[in-house]
Amino acid sequence: MTGSSVFRKHSETIILGLAMISTVLLMWIFNGSRFLGSGNLQSMAFQLPELGILSLAMMVTMLTAGINLSIIASANLSGIIAALILTQFIQPGSSGFSAALVIFLAILAGLLTSVLVGLLNGLLIARIGVSPILATLGTMILINGFAIVITEGYVISGFPEAVKFIGNGLIFGIPMPIIIFTICAIAMAIVLNRTATGVSIFMIGSNPIATLFSGISNKSVLIKTYLLSGLYAGIAAIIMISRFNSAKADYGESYLLMTVLASVMGGVSAAGGFGRVSGVVIALVILQIVSSGLNLLRVSNFLTIAIWGIILILVMIVKFYTDRYQRRQTT
């Protein structure tokens, strides 16, 4: 393999890697040692996973040329269902075992909720043929509606210590959320690159008709995709309620478009078929470095949002020119 073909195959990862290194250097120059201090690294490791897992939930649907606008809404509903079970069934005096059982059930119910939303999305898209953006827009509003009806707009809070550990605990100094995120990212990479379903997900994104004629059931692959997306939204929900120690109908609404941003920046094609988990992870790290670095500089959160937008457009412009360069090389 010659040097240029290595570059061609991994050009996206290389561009992202360079972008990551330059943001780290930039933030290091501005912030000095504070930036690479363990306190800052740890706080970044607590903040990244929520958006990270939600981005993976978004990414897998975008690979099939779809989108899942309902991830935040289903994460909130999952969180609320889990929170209701936690607050209703655990009494201060209850024993360790029964408390553990309730926590287990609460997490299970939370995950089940968002998997069911995923099933609804999958059925609408695969069976009835609704376009993904419309189907998930509808479920987003509907699910958010249920969340508001259940909570009447209030916050549900006050969980046992064990639940708080999921979002705030440390194992050997490593924050729990980043451990969960790492497992989720590796699992997603294995599903996408090492299983038949994963290959079919990429194929549907590139050419659904060719996929159908190669003997793959597009419907069942699409349903699996949205189930997986729902499951990841549910996992993010558990981390979210644990970190906030509460659940509410409108947490994290600003995350929705950020997950699209992270996926696209990570090289996931909006037209489907292309994208790597590693790219998305690097994109998330870049976004987190920018936001933490600017935060240390006491820059307003809103300026950070604007800068994320500018970075997204810059990445897309670089991609546009490298694509064009590569096309010229091949012809």
Added chain:
Amino acid sequence: MKKLLARHETYIFLVIVIFSIVITAINPSFLTLENLFDLLKSYSFMGILAIGVLFVLISGGIDISFMATATVAMYVVAIVLTRFGGNILLCFVIAMSIGIVLGMINASIIYFFSIPSIITTIATMNIYYGLLTVLSGGKWIYGLPAWFREFAELRVFSLTNAEGITYGISIITAIWFAVLVLAWFILRYTMLGRGIYAMGGNLASARRVGFNLLHLHLFVYSFMGMLAGIAGMIIALLVQTVAPNQIVGKELDVIAAVVLGGASLAGGIGTLLGTMLGVALIAILGNGLTLMHVPSFWYNVFIGLVILISVSVTAYRRLKREKRMVTVELE
């Protein structure tokens, strides 16, 4: 008759009629001119934005940034008003110009770097909104001039009800109708309108036929921006306070209304009549739930259900039609 039944608009109209009958049966004050005029005033904001979104959808794109554009426009107008004064015409000119400029930025990024419109406008939304919030410090603006309030109270014509209260069609509704007539003229009688449909139907064909795609992009997105500017003015007139976070996050509601009206996200399809019926459906649903004393928590559940049922029926009908076409081909 058969032609009428095949049209999407007929079904929405029937649904609106059924809803209206149910709501009137429960609360007769729904079907009064007073309530109707009120709705026409308060939904002119959504109505105007929906027209812009329709243009973008027909052209095969999507715009998520219009609420941010509207916010920037109304904020700048409010600053100019409170600092330097002015008149209503100047306000509209400023708001529309800002909208046009921001729209042209969107169009240029989309056209010159072939970045998908959804990604571009997610990015620019964050940039416009983020920069505005930073530069304004998130401050609310009160104390708009008295004539600004008086303009909002103007009516095109007035009636007096039994209790001696006057009501009528607001000047704001008249602005909406003027925009509607302009949009109808463009879509139906100009080459520009044909071009927008052609571009959404098939980009490559439109280029071959000789449409200037750069001009079409610039027109579509700056028209959306201009209408966003007008809509921003309308919100300022209706609410009489201006805040950077007033309307952000409501983008998908407007898109949902347009999609309810039968516009296709794939481009090339959509009518003004359908779009206005879509807005009417959302308006009647919201107003009807209030008049029927349904707690406001339930609002999103109903809107979500209506959207899901509507898009499912549309998709299902298309699925059946395609099946029929396949059998014809086989014969």
